[in-house]
Amino acid sequence: xxxxxxxxxxxxxxxxxxxxxxxxxxxxxxxxxxxxxxxxxxxxxxxxxxxxxxxxxxxxxxxxxxxxxxxxxxxxxxxxxxxxxxxxxxxxxxxxxxxxxxxxxxxxxxxxxxxxxxx
Numbered sequence: 001x002x003x004x005x006x007x008x009x010x011x012x013x014x015x016x017x018x019x020x021x022x023x024x025x026x027x028x029x030x031x032x033x034x035x036x037x038x039x040x041x042x043x044x045x046x047x048x049x050x051x052x053x054x055x056x057x058x059x060x061x062x063x064x065x066x067x068x069x070x071x072x073x074x075x076x077x078x079x080x081x082x083x084x085x086x087x088x089x090x091x092x093x094x095x096x097x098x099x100x101x102x103x104x105x106x107x108x109x110x111x112x113x114x115x116x117x118x119x
Contacts, residue, residue: 003064006105007052010045010067013098017041017074020087020095028086037077043070044102061113068106075099 017038024034047067054060078099082092 003048003052003109006109007045007048009098009102009105010048013102014042014045016095016098020091024081024086030086033077033081033084033086037074037081040070040073040077043067044074044106057113057117061110061117064106064110064113068103068110071099071103071106075103 020041021034021038024030024037028034044067047063047070051060051063051067054063075096078087078092078096081087082089082096087095
């Protein structure tokens with residue numbers, strides 16, 4: 001049930017989120033929204049890491065669903081940060097592209113795992 005590529009993408013995205021948090025805190029002096037995106041954006045990779053150590057397929061699926069939902073929340077916060085001019089269009093497009101790619105990947109993994117469990 002290991003998902004190595006997804007784990008690496010989740011970790012790389014978390015690193016970008018941490019750097020975004022640092023930028024928002026240090027440069028923009030934004031402390032509320034930045035903590036929200038830090039929490040959910042780093043949670044994606046953490047839940048993928050937990051899924052890699054799942055003791056059952058049901059446990060794996062539960063952790064991947066959580067990662068998927070955290071990704072959807074991260075997408076919301078990125079949109080809000082862009083719409084309120086905390087991040088510019090270039091940063092937004094880059095981050096949202098990675099986020100949506102991760103969301104599609106997690107969606108495919110959860111759907112495939114769920115279908116496989118019905119067999």
